[in-house]
Amino acid sequence: MHMADALLSPTVGVALWGASAGTIAYCSQKVSTEMDSGKVPLMGVLGAFIFAAQMINFTIPVTGSSGHLGGGLILTILLGPYAAFLTIASVLVVQALFFADGGLLALGCNIFNLGFFPAFIAYPLIYKKIIGREPTSAKITAASIVAAVIGLQMGAFGVVLETVFSGISALPFLTFVAMMQPIHLAIGIVEGVVTAAVVSFVYKARPEIIQSTLELSPMGSHPMRNILLAFLVMAMLMGGFVSRFASKNPDGLEWSITKVTGKVGMKGPEQGLHATLTALQEKIALLPDYSFRKNSELRKEESKPEAAQPFQKTEAKKTEDQKNLAGTSVAGLVGGTMTLGIAFLIGFALKRRRLPQRIVLS
Amino acid sequence: MASLQQAVLDLKNLDLLANGNSPIHRLDARAKVLVSFVFIICVVSCDRYEVAALFPFCVFPVVMISLSDLPPLFIIRKIALICPFVLAVGILNPVFDREILMQLGPLGISGGWMSFASILIRSTLTVGTACILVGVTGFTAVCQALERLGVPQIFAVQLLFLYRYIFVLTEESDRASRSRALRSCGKSGKGIRSFGSLTGHLLLRTWQRAERIHIAMLSRGFRGEFRSPKTSRFGTPDLVFVLGWTVYFAIIRSFDIPRSIGALLTGGGL
Amino acid sequence: MSHHIVEVKNLSHIYPDGTAALFDVSFRITHGESVAIIGANGAGKSTLLLHLNGCLSATSGEIRIGDTRLTAGTLPDIRRTVGMVFQDPDDQLFMPTVFEDVAFGPCNLGLSGMDVEQRVSDALERVGAAHLREKPPYHLSGGEKKRVAIATVLSMMPDILVMDEPTSGLDPFARRQLIGLMRDFQHTRIITSHDLDMVYEVCDRTIILKRGMVAADGSTGDLFENGELLKECQLERPLSLQGCPECAARIRSCGTAKC
Ligand SMILES: Nc1ncnc2c1ncn2[C@@H]1O[C@H](COP(=O)(O)OP(=O)(O)O)[C@@H](O)[C@H]1O
Ligand SMILES: [Mg+2]
Numbered sequence: 001m002h003m004a005d006a007l008l009s010p011t012v013g014v015a016l017w018g019a020s021a022g023t024i025a026y027c028s029q030k031v032s033t034e035m036d037s038g039k040v041p042l043m044g045v046l047g048a049f050i051f052a053a054q055m056i057n058f059t060i061p062v063t064g065s066s067g068h069l070g071g072g073l074i075l076t077i078l079l080g081p082y083a084a085f086l087t088i089a090s091v092l093v094v095q096a097l098f099f100a101d102g103g104l105l106a107l108g109c110n111i112f113n114l115g116f117f118p119a120f121i122a123y124p125l126i127y128k129k130i131i132g133r134e135p136t137s138a139k140i141t142a143a144s145i146v147a148a149v150i151g152l153q154m155g156a157f158g159v160v161l162e163t164v165f166s167g168i169s170a171l172p173f174l175t176f177v178a179m180m181q182p183i184h185l186a187i188g189i190v191e192g193v194v195t196a197a198v199v200s201f202v203y204k205a206r207p208e209i210i211q212s213t214l215e216l217s218p219m220g221s222h223p224m225r226n227i228l229l230a231f232l233v234m235a236m237l238m239g240g241f242v243s244r245f246a247s248k249n250p251d252g253l254e255w256s257i258t259k260v261t262g263k264v265g266m267k268g269p270e271q272g273l274h275a276t277l278t279a280l281q282e283k284i285a286l287l288p289d290y291s292f293r294k295n296s297e298l299r300k301e302e303s304k305p306e307a308a309q310p311f312q313k314t315e316a317k318k319t320e321d322q323k324n325l326a327g328t329s330v331a332g333l334v335g336g337t338m339t340l341g342i343a344f345l346i347g348f349a350l351k352r353r354r355l356p357q358r359i360v361l362s
Numbered sequence: 363m364a365s366l367q368q369a370v371l372d373l374k375n376l377d378l379l380a381n382g383n384s385p386i387h388r389l390d391a392r393a394k395v396l397v398s399f400v401f402i403i404c405v406v407s408c409d410r411y412e413v414a415a416l417f418p419f420c421v422f423p424v425v426m427i428s429l430s431d432l433p434p435l436f437i438i439r440k441i442a443l444i445c446p447f448v449l450a451v452g453i454l455n456p457v458f459d460r461e462i463l464m465q466l467g468p469l470g471i472s473g474g475w476m477s478f479a480s481i482l483i484r485s486t487l488t489v490g491t492a493c494i495l496v497g498v499t500g501f502t503a504v505c506q507a508l509e510r511l512g513v514p515q516i517f518a519v520q521l522l523f524l525y526r527y528i529f530v531l532t533e534e535s536d537r538a539s540r541s542r543a544l545r546s547c548g549k550s551g552k553g554i555r556s557f558g559s560l561t562g563h564l565l566l567r568t569w570q571r572a573e574r575i576h577i578a579m580l581s582r583g584f585r586g587e588f589r590s591p592k593t594s595r596f597g598t599p600d601l602v603f604v605l606g607w608t609v610y611f612a613i614i615r616s617f618d619i620p621r622s623i624g625a626l627l628t629g630g631g632l
Numbered sequence: 633m634s635h636h637i638v639e640v641k642n643l644s645h646i647y648p649d650g651t652a653a654l655f656d657v658s659f660r661i662t663h664g665e666s667v668a669i670i671g672a673n674g675a676g677k678s679t680l681l682l683h684l685n686g687c688l689s690a691t692s693g694e695i696r697i698g699d700t701r702l703t704a705g706t707l708p709d710i711r712r713t714v715g716m717v718f719q720d721p722d723d724q725l726f727m728p729t730v731f732e733d734v735a736f737g738p739c740n741l742g743l744s745g746m747d748v749e750q751r752v753s754d755a756l757e758r759v760g761a762a763h764l765r766e767k768p769p770y771h772l773s774g775g776e777k778k779r780v781a782i783a784t785v786l787s788m789m790p791d792i793l794v795m796d797e798p799t800s801g802l803d804p805f806a807r808r809q810l811i812g813l814m815r816d817f818q819h820t821r822i823i824t825s826h827d828l829d830m831v832y833e834v835c836d837r838t839i840i841l842k843r844g845m846v847a848a849d850g851s852t853g854d855l856f857e858n859g860e861l862l863k864e865c866q867l868e869r870p871l872s873l874q875g876c877p878e879c880a881a882r883i884r885s886c887g888t889a890k891c
């Protein structure tokens with residue numbers, strides 16, 4: 001399931017972009033030190049294969065619907081974790097740019113959800129453990145299914161966390177989890193079966209392909225540590241950003257945080273940059289903007305420690321916020337429609353201006 | 363899968379658009395990548411209930427499309443296929459967030475509907491931007507720009523390989539699955555067994571192709587490093603382009619212009 | 633000019649899966665010769681060609697290009713000397729645009745911008761594909777792809793041109809153009825083909841492979857007269873020789889069946 005720009009807050013988006021970019025840099029480094037110049041075309045062509053393979057369907061018995069090959073796990077089995085992570089990332093880049101899957105900012109999340117978990121968790125910790133040293137058809141099938149299911153469960157949970165942390169969707173955390181995980185259980189089983197079918201076929205025809213990747217430098221403590229370190233840094237970054245964000249969007253996540261920790265998340269950054277900007281805005285603003293002033297007053301109130309009854313307080317703040325918004329949004333809508341009109345007029349004007357040029361040219 | 367075939371066709375068309383020769387096409391790819399990013403960050407950083415404040419952002423795609431002569435209908439068609447996941451998650455907002463936020467005459471609009479509308483607009487803007495970026499730059503140039511912006515070469519190059527062979531391989535798998543469909547009477551031949559060997563064959567052929575490509579590269583003197591013959595410069599127009607749009611985005615992001623206009627029109631403050 | 637000599641001595645090749653594809657193959661090709669290697673499917677033609685620039689390494693036997701023996705150390709030089717056009721142009725055209733693809737080789741030779749530009753223009757000019765230079769390979773037709781694939785090799789200015797089934801999948805017009813191109817090439821040419829009419833037009837000498845071994849080696853005209861031999865090697869006389877010896881003679885003398 002692809003995460004999308006429209007559901008993402010910039011902080012979550014950027015933090016995961018950072019994490020994915022870091023992992024890409026690390027994997028590129030790893031792959032280039034392997035000194036196998038044939039790996040680059042192989043990765044690219046296998047990436048294209050993932051698209052091509054999705055044109056081949058099969059009928060799922062009983063349900064009658066059809067399934068096709070997913071990407072992450074089979075690429076990892078064929079290429080090993082580092083090269084596979086890069087290939088998955090590039091498949092997602094093409095999907096983001098051409099197939100309108102997700103978007104550019106969500107790319108970081110998607111690379112992480114669909115690349116990191118299969119390549120660095122499901123494959124080394126599950127698939128390889130089950131397969132052991134000598135693959136057999138039965139082992140390949142079992143390993144593929146378990147690894148696919150777990151990889152996808154983690155990916156789906158990633159989507160849930162990212163969405164809830166972003167606070168654009170109003171879906172409560174638990175509802176979302178209850179929605180996503182079972183769907184992905186089904187998807188995971190199908191992906192596992194499909195992966196097993198293809199891998200078994202390849203193993204019979206050219207065992208060396210599967211075997212050589214299995215023997216590829218086992219992920220010792222060292223690379224795993226680096227990856228985990230990157231992950232931790234990312235998590236902290238995200239945590240920092242999110243704690244600031246959660247206070248602004250007090251449903252979903254904050255609700256679950258308050259439940260878990262028993263107190264409201266930290267509010268620190270709220271006063272710093274944002275308050276300054278708001279103050280600045282008030283000074284420069286053409287028209288006095290009640291909404292903003294009220295908001296900032298409200299925030300000052302809030303920043304007083306008030307640990308008791310966090311839930312009620314957030315509720316109170318929410319309604320305050322909404323009243324402010326309600327007052328201004330009719331005006332906003334009128335103005336917005338105007339702006340939209342202006343935007344298209346600009347477009348028309350630019351087109352008109354260019355038209356004579358083309359006639360001269362032709 | 364018809365939709366994927368359509369997507370591959372669209373992909374070809376979108377890439378052909380990049381052959382255009384407009385002022386926007388001529389800009390350095392890095393400038394366009396950077397501006398697209400700033401744009402998306404600014405759009406998604408708006409508050410979840412913002413609807414009207416997102417409208418000034420439409421100026422960017424509209425201006426880009428008209429300056430670069432992209433066919434607007436093509437872009438609109440691509441945007442219209444809003445990711446089903448976004449729809450599925452977004453449509454639940456009105457369910458969970460029923461508080462009335464806005465009164466339009468007798469009609470009360472809840473926060474959920476407003477944030478749903480906001481999500482749709484966000485989706486349109488961000489997906490449209492990705493489309494426009496490829497349409498005015500071309501995938502290849504985007505990759506090369508990424509490389510020059512610091513993306514590791516190995517990643518950028520295999521991205522190019524992927525793109526190049528999507529066309530070859532999708533045709534191949536199209537032929538393969540068609541021939542299977544012709545020979546599988548009804549449903550009996552379309553199960554997981556034939557799927558496994560069909561896909562497995564495709565995979566093995568792909569693997570061999572990769573080996574042949576590697577051989578072809580080696581026989582033309584490849585020794586592990588890609589050297590590109592072309593280098594474009596980041597000139598003044600590119601700088602103006604980046605700065606101009608960034609300033610515009612910063613302004614519309616920090617001042618709610620529609621609200622000010624609306625306030626003027628509807629008579630003062632509130 | 634000894635550079636242009638190709639010498640293969642007792643070459644055998646066994647693939648990792650145990651298939652013996654070549655067995656004790658020997659021949660010597662001198663400067664300026666135009667040689668065809670023909671044989672049934674699976675006879676080992678492609679395998680043989682892949683040895684000539686070190687894409688496959690011999691199980692036993694040796695290969696000399698000019699005065700140099702092909703070893704890991706001499707590989708870069710040999711690859712500069714022997715230009716290889718592969719059967720499927722999609723394998724050969726992997727860069728984003730025709731220009732970049734043709735420039736790939738010269739760039740790897742370490743040439744500077746202007747020289748690369750010059751070489752690319754020349755090569756595209758020679759195959760009549762100058763107008764395609766900004767196109768991506770996947771927007772080309774089969775014949776165009778083939779021509780560009782040849783240009784990618786010509787741009788490296790090889791002394792020996794090796795082509796695997798150059799006319800397969802071409803329409804008559806593209807095939808005719810290609811034949812002209814091969815006739816124009818001054819240096820040593822080695823091609824494999826099932827298009828025996830083309831072989832008859834372009835190559836003076838022919839080597840017939842049969843199950844990995846050299847079954848015959850001699851002048852194209854002589855070999856194609858020998859119906860027994862051809863039949864034994866699962867080949868057929870070219871159409872131009874089958875009923876109409878006269879048009880064959882015309883082809884030999886002026887290069888096209890039409891004059
Ligand atoms: N990569 C390979 N692995 C194993 N056997 C191969 C491989 N490539 C070719 N062969 C076998 O080697 C023999 C010669 O093949 P090839 O040189 O491609 O024939 P030709 O080009 O004359 O049709 C065939 O029997 C083929 O099956
Ligand atoms: Mg062959």
